[in-house]
Amino acid sequence: xxxxxxxxxxxxxxxxxxxxxxxxxxxxxxxxxxxxxxxxxxxxxxxxxxxxxxxxxxxxxxxxxxxxxxxxxxxxxxxxxxxxxxxxxxxxxxxxxxxxxxxxxxxxxxxxxxxxxxxxxxxxxxxxxxxxxxxxxxxxxxxxxxxxxxxxxxxxxxxxxxxxxxxxxxxxxxxxxxxxxxxxxxxxxxxxxxxxxxxxxxxxxxxxxxxxxxxxxxxxxxxxxxxxxxxxxxxxxxxxxxxxxxxxxxxxxxxxxxxxxxxxxxxxxxxxxxxxxxxxxxxxxxxxxxxxxxxxxxxxxxxxxxxxxxxxxxxxxxxxxxxxxxxxxxxxxxxxxxxxxxxxxxxxxxxxxxxxxxxxxxxxxxxxxxxxxxxxxxxxxxxxxxxxxxxxxxxxxxxxxxxxxxxxxxxxxxxxxxxxxxxxxxxxxxxxxxxxxxxxxxxxxxxxxxxxxxxxxxxxxxxxxxxxxxxxxxxxxxxxxxxxxxxxxxxxxxxxxxxxxxxxxxxxxxxxxxxxxxxxxxxxxxxxxxxxxxxxxxxxxxxxxxxxxxxxxxxxxxxxxxxxxxxxxxxxxxxxxxxxxxxxxxxxxxxxxxxxxxxxxxxxxxxxxxxxxxxxxxxxxxxxxxxxxxxxxxxxxxxxxxxxxxxxxxxxxxxxxxxxxxxxxxxxxxxxxxxxxxxxxxxxxxxxxxxxxxxxxxxxxxxxxxxxxxxxxxxxxxxxxxxxxxxxxxxxxxxxxxxxxxxxxxxxxxxxxxxxxxxxxxxxxxxxxxxxxxxxxxxxxxxxxxxxxxxxxxxxxxxxxxxxxxxxxxxxxxxxxxxxxxxxxxxxxxxxxxxxxxxxxxxxxxxxxxxxxxxxxxxxxxx
RNA sequence: GGGCCGUUAGCUCAGGGGGAGAGCGCUUCCCUGACACGGAAGAGGUCACUGGUUCAAAUCCAGUACGGCCCACCA
Numbered sequence: 001x002x003x004x005x006x007x008x009x010x011x012x013x014x015x016x017x018x019x020x021x022x023x024x025x026x027x028x029x030x031x032x033x034x035x036x037x038x039x040x041x042x043x044x045x046x047x048x049x050x051x052x053x054x055x056x057x058x059x060x061x062x063x064x065x066x067x068x069x070x071x072x073x074x075x076x077x078x079x080x081x082x083x084x085x086x087x088x089x090x091x092x093x094x095x096x097x098x099x100x101x102x103x104x105x106x107x108x109x110x111x112x113x114x115x116x117x118x119x120x121x122x123x124x125x126x127x128x129x130x131x132x133x134x135x136x137x138x139x140x141x142x143x144x145x146x147x148x149x150x151x152x153x154x155x156x157x158x159x160x161x162x163x164x165x166x167x168x169x170x171x172x173x174x175x176x177x178x179x180x181x182x183x184x185x186x187x188x189x190x191x192x193x194x195x196x197x198x199x200x201x202x203x204x205x206x207x208x209x210x211x212x213x214x215x216x217x218x219x220x221x222x223x224x225x226x227x228x229x230x231x232x233x234x235x236x237x238x239x240x241x242x243x244x245x246x247x248x249x250x251x252x253x254x255x256x257x258x259x260x261x262x263x264x265x266x267x268x269x270x271x272x273x274x275x276x277x278x279x280x281x282x283x284x285x286x287x288x289x290x291x292x293x294x295x296x297x298x299x300x301x302x303x304x305x306x307x308x309x310x311x312x313x314x315x316x317x318x319x320x321x322x323x324x325x326x327x328x329x330x331x332x333x334x335x336x337x338x339x340x341x342x343x344x345x346x347x348x349x350x351x352x353x354x355x356x357x358x359x360x361x362x363x364x365x366x367x368x369x370x371x372x373x374x375x376x377x378x379x380x381x382x383x384x385x386x387x388x389x390x391x392x393x394x395x396x397x398x399x400x401x402x403x404x405x406x407x408x409x410x411x412x413x414x415x416x417x418x419x420x421x422x423x424x425x426x427x428x429x430x431x432x433x434x435x436x437x438x439x440x441x442x443x444x445x446x447x448x449x450x451x452x453x454x455x456x457x458x459x460x461x462x463x464x465x466x467x468x469x470x471x472x473x474x475x476x477x478x479x480x481x482x483x484x485x486x487x488x489x490x491x492x493x494x495x496x497x498x499x500x501x502x503x504x505x506x507x508x509x510x511x512x513x514x515x516x517x518x519x520x521x522x523x524x525x526x527x528x529x530x531x532x533x534x535x536x537x538x539x540x541x542x543x544x545x546x547x548x549x550x551x552x553x554x555x556x557x558x559x560x561x562x563x564x565x566x567x568x569x570x571x572x573x574x575x576x577x578x579x580x581x582x583x584x585x586x587x588x589x590x591x592x593x594x595x596x597x598x599x600x601x602x603x604x605x606x607x608x609x610x611x612x613x614x615x616x617x618x619x620x621x622x623x624x625x626x627x628x629x630x631x632x633x634x635x636x637x638x639x640x641x642x643x644x645x646x647x648x649x650x651x652x653x654x655x656x657x658x659x660x661x662x663x664x665x666x667x668x669x670x671x672x673x674x675x676x677x678x679x680x681x682x683x684x685x686x687x688x689x690x691x692x693x694x695x696x697x698x699x700x701x702x703x704x705x706x707x708x709x710x711x712x713x714x715x716x717x718x719x720x721x722x723x724x725x726x727x728x729x730x731x732x733x734x735x736x737x738x739x740x741x742x743x744x745x746x747x748x749x750x751x752x753x754x755x756x757x758x759x760x761x762x763x764x765x766x767x768x769x770x771x772x773x774x775x776x777x778x779x780x781x782x783x784x785x786x787x788x789x790x791x792x793x794x795x796x797x798x799x800x801x802x803x804x805x806x807x808x809x810x811x812x813x814x815x816x817x818x819x820x821x822x823x824x825x826x827x828x829x830x831x832x833x834x835x836x837x838x839x840x841x842x843x844x845x846x847x848x849x850x851x852x853x854x855x856x857x858x859x860x861x862x863x
Numbered sequence: 864g865g866g867c868c869g870u871u872a873g874c875u876c877a878g879g880g881g882g883a884g885a886g887c888g889c890u891u892c893c894c895u896g897a898c899a900c901g902g903a904a905g906a907g908g909u910c911a912c913u914g915g916u917u918c919a920a921a922u923c924c925a926g927u928a929c930g931g932c933c934c935a936c937c938a
Contacts, residue, residue, distance in 0.1 A: 259936090264938065265937080265938065390934075481932090550876085552877075566886075573897095573898065575900095576897040576898035580897035634885095635885075635886090642898085723904090730904040733892075735892085736895080821881080827919070831919075838881080
């Protein structure tokens with residue numbers, strides 16, 4: 001083995017062997033309890049970004065650990081067709097060649113997208129493999145594959161038949177660039193400074209008029225009324241009057257409506273039913289005709305001087321014309337939230353059109369209840385509040401999109417009788433009139449419609465497959481908080497509605513990986529760190545470990561490359577620690593769960609620590625606290641196994657009385673450390689396993705279950721003695737190579753023969769029973785043992801005195817604090833007995849230490 | 864406008880009524896036979912501020928300041 005860990009050399013050689021051994025399929029543990037995760041499907045056209053790397057690493061840790069624990073672990077991979085996003089990407093590509101999808105035609109365009117999918121779908125799978133994710137490729141799915149498309153149609157038809165899907169003319173959010181409707185949630189609001197324009201609408205039948213205020217002046221071309229609050233005294237006599245719309249000349253009524261906020265603007269609001277959701281509502285109430293004045297590209301269609309102008313150009317033009325005509329009262333600066341398309345950032349336009357909707361109320365109530373009853377639990381729990389709040393205020397979901405890439409809506413219209421037929425398969429003829437001229441609805445479904453079915457559609461639904469009955473509900477969903485609404489909430493709705501059970505028991509919410517400036521990393525921002533590049537430079541394993549250590553539950557992760565470097569250094573430490581083990585063992589370590597019987601001394605100590613660490617590590621993993629879990633393991637491995645235990649084995653391995661037990665213990669401890677780290681660093685640990693154990697594959701091995709071992713207290717004493725000598729050396733600048741002699745008083749007889757080799761190796765000191773006569777020595781206190789080192793010719797006595805006095809002062813402080821509490825009657829009377837006795841013990845300990853330090857000062861002599 | 868979260872060592876963050884913690888960074892010494900991608904020993908914090916509850920507050924409560932996030936149909 002090389003002396004240095006080289007990730008690139010070993011990360012190539014294990015993935016295929018894991019796959020070939022069938023380890024990633026749940027059939028690998030035929031009798032295991034099911035444990036299932038379905039991957040949040042990456043966008044098929046995208047590249048794996050650092051957020052995926054985090055998300056996938058967490059899932060892989062969950063899956064690999066459960067697999068080792070004997071579960072039938074299934075991680076379903078797959079990708080999402082990502083309607084608008086993918087269509088945009090392919091359209092951009094076509095634009096480079098001077099092409100436009102309309103020139104190409106629908107079928108040819110879709111074929112282009114499929115070609116794109118074939119290219120990039122492959123790439124993303126390669127990236128998932130490169131990161132070591134142990135997904136079951138035999139069950140890979142794509143949201144537009146045949147099975148999932150059938151599931152989508154089935155769901156649509158059933159919801160339609162139940163009256164939960166309907167088609168209607170409504171104001172929806174329209175993206176004039178993407179030329180499609182958007183759901184409410186797909187609109188991102190941002191505060192912008194705009195103008196509030198005050199326009200005077202004169203009365204037709206009397207002098208004067210009403211001033212209204214608007215941020216979108218151009219919409220006045222479509223006004224068909226003005227509303228005031230019914231209780232607003234300013235407008236008592238105006239309700240029922242007729243106004244004349246400036247520039248247009250349309251006669252419009254003044255109506256009273258509760259929706260109007262008398263506090264805002266002038267308390268009078270213009271009504272544009274075709275271009276504002278509130279106005280649409282009011283328009284319906286007061287029978288005001290909607291007048292559409294814009295087309296799908298947000299270009300003015302109203303006849304007159306503004307026809308053909310873009311909405312923003314028209315805004316200024318209308319304002320100018322109003323000013324010229326004297327109808328413009330004033331213009332104020334105004335900060336308000338403006339909606340943008342979440343895909344292309346274009347300002348969204350409220351637009352009246354005929355769309356398909358899901359009636360959400362009947363779906364949300366069970367989804368809320370399920371979380372309230374803990375059938376699905378969010379981790380961390382506080383995200384449940386956001387989930388509830390969103391669900392409770394949900395409006396019907398607009399699911400039709402005027403794009404080409406996606407699941408075509410399974411509705412057909414009869415040209416002869418106007419009948420609408422909704423069916424899973426294309427009907428041959430009209431069910432109403434028998435006519436054969438059927439046109440399928442040109443729209444496709446919102447991408448999130450198919451995503452909502454993912455937990456069961458990937459398992460074969462609507463077929464009643466074995467996988468479906470075995471792995472639904474999924475065990476856990478690992479996802480970012482940014483898509484709780486888009487995705488988690490809708491999976492809950494659809495899962496419960498169609499399966500009668502929640503889609504998953506736990507939702508583990510991950511934070512967002514941020515860049516150096518704290519910005520969210522995203523494809524659209526173009527600031528993504530490429531995890532593949534990092535994996536190439538430092539290794540996938542170090543990247544995985546770094547992400548795990550950085551990611552507390554629900555907390556954002558600012559990724560610093562230094563963390564990856566540190567994780568690689570840890571890999572190097574592990575590499576060399578195992579290398580040490582291999583060169584000192586006289587054979588291979590057994591793969592199973594064997595542990596040394598009745599270990600003693602250092603071996604008992606490390607085995608007891610191993611058992612404690614595994615227990616705690618398991619608890620932390622079950623709570624999804626991976627940062628803490630791997631922090632614990634990291635410290636145990638480095639500080640205890642390598643810095644202490646491995647050093648302690650060196651003399652023991654040379655001692656015939658201890659070599660056997662030590663070899664066995666060392667092998668077992670290293671073996672279990674590899675097992676524990678395997679979920680985080682699969683490649684490195686597998687490589688080391690092949691050297692240390694050389695039997696089977698670690699990925700398919702069993703999880704460690706070390707027996708509890710009583711912790712031998714006297715090993716602590718040995719460590720304290722060694723540390724005491726090291727501190728003494730360091731504080732006096734004594735060379736580590738300078739051999740020292742220490743006389744010891746061991747009243748309780750805890751010093752064992754093997755200690756002599758230990759202290760010689762670890763502290764460069766020779767032990768000799770006895771206590772010094774006279775003065776001029778330092779005293780090292782370790783548990784019941786006292787050690788004495790003669791100072792003559794070694795050190796500056798004044799420096800030593802200063803050091804002891806400093807320590808003395810600290811212990812005096814501790815004692816004073818403890819005594820203050822103990823003499824406080826309130827404390828002794830009200831504090832729990834355990835706390836009081838602990839405080840007494842603290843005081844006693846401080847007194848003892850003070851006494852010993854006073855002795856040390858005396859021991860120094862001088863003055 | 865409504866809601867959520869944060870403020871602890873230089874940095875990133877754990878912890879959580881009774882002795883201030885980790886990793887990285889920093890300082891000093893050491894290339895000792897696994898590892899210098901290393902070892903040993905250290906320095907460093909009125910736990911944002913103000914008040915309250917308590918025998919006891921970094922921890923609980925209220926408020927303040929600053930920072931971040933989410934939701935929203937004030938035209």
